[in-house]
Amino acid sequence: MKKEKKKGMIKGRSKSETRSLNAGLWLCLIRGIAVAFAITCIIFIGFGILLTYTSLSEDTLPVVSLVSTALSAAAAGYDWAACMKKRGLFWGMAAGAVYGVLLFLVTGLAGSGFTLELSGVMTLVVALAGGGIGGILGINRKG
Numbered sequence: 001m002k003k004e005k006k007k008g009m010i011k012g013r014s015k016s017e018t019r020s021l022n023a024g025l026w027l028c029l030i031r032g033i034a035v036a037f038a039i040t041c042i043i044f045i046g047f048g049i050l051l052t053y054t055s056l057s058e059d060t061l062p063v064v065s066l067v068s069t070a071l072s073a074a075a076a077g078y079d080w081a082a083c084m085k086k087r088g089l090f091w092g093m094a095a096g097a098v099y100g101v102l103l104f105l106v107t108g109l110a111g112s113g114f115t116l117e118l119s120g121v122m123t124l125v126v127a128l129a130g131g132g133i134g135g136i137l138g139i140n141r142k143g
Contacts, residue, residue, distance in 0.1 A: 025083055029095075032079030036072040036099050043068040062119070069123055070130035073099045077134030082141060092135015093128050100127030 047064050050056050076099050077092030084091045100123060108114035 028083035032076040036076035039072045073127040073130035074134030077131035078138035081135035081138030088135040088139025092131045096127040096131020100124040
């Protein structure tokens with residue numbers, strides 16, 4: 001007679017151990033997105049300081065924005081893939097997608113509204129690519 005696997009349980013683990021592992025994974029995923037937004041904030045604060053105290057032009061803002069998006073999504077993808085320990089590209093791109101959508105929502109709430117233009121699509125593509133690269137690095141990390 002086969003043992004049936006209970007819904008939501010991990011093989012060989014008790015119900016409380018399964019809950020604890022699931023909570024740990026959720027915290028790890030939230031931490032990845034929080035780190036990504038912290039990196040974004042640090043980059044933009046640094047860029048603001050450079051704009052204030054140097055002759056750097058504001059025309060560089062779109063490039064800084066895309067680089068910031070790529071680095072932040074890569075950090076989130078790295079964290080997510082390291083937490084899941086498998087399917088690095090998938091989890092990295094998922095982290096990039098979540099980061100990109102949250103960034104779009106924050107930008108829409110802070111700005112003039114929710115209009116999806118070419119720059120928004122480009123930001124989402126860069127977030128997906130950055131997250132994917134981070135996920136590949138996260139799954140292949142040593143240690």
